[in-house]
Amino acid sequence: MSILSDIRVVDLTRLISGPFATRLLADFGADVIRIQSQKTAKGMEDPESPFYQCLNRNKRGVTLNLDAAEGRELLLRIAEKSDLLVENFSPRVMENFGLTYEVLRSRNERLVVVSISSFGRDGPWRDYVGFSHTFHALSG
Structure with missing residues (x-):
């Protein structure tokens, strides 16, 4: 039995920061379910x-089309039986999918939702996307 073996995580993350964080949870025994897009993956994806x-070892995966109502409903059904949902989109993405914090919590009131956004949930840069090179350039 591992330290996180009773924890189920929905992983909606991409690229490095999110997949690395959820990989650590999986490495400690959490049941991490990676939600992948139907769109063709390139490069690191x-x-x-x-x-x-490397970033997605010890995870299970499912491919869903979150642009479709059926895909979003399947995600919500997975979230109903989960403890944690992690995403690293800009805030507008989850809002555009109709997967707001309120919607997620209405389906599972004990669900912890973690958002790893580049520039925060509000403010003038909230919808900007950022990667490591973005932050290197901004910080000089």
């Missing part, structure tokens, strides 16, 4: 790349 495989 290609499931056949070593980088992707």
Whole structure:
């Protein structure tokens, strides 16, 4: 039995920060379910790349189309039986999917929702996306 074996995590993250965080949870025994897009993956998001495989080891995966109502409903059904949902989109993405904090919590009041956004949930830069190079440039 691992320290997090009773925890189920919905992983909606992409690229590095989120997949690394959820990989640590999986490494400690959490049941991490990675939600993948139906869109063709390139580069670091290609499931056949070593980088992707390293960041997503010990996770289960399911492919959903969150642009479709059926895909969003399936995600909500997974979230109903989960303890934690982690996403690293800009705030507008989850809002555009109709997957706000309120909607997620209405389906599972004990669900903890973690948002790893580049520039926060409000303010003038809230909808900007950022990657490591963005922050290197901004910080000088």
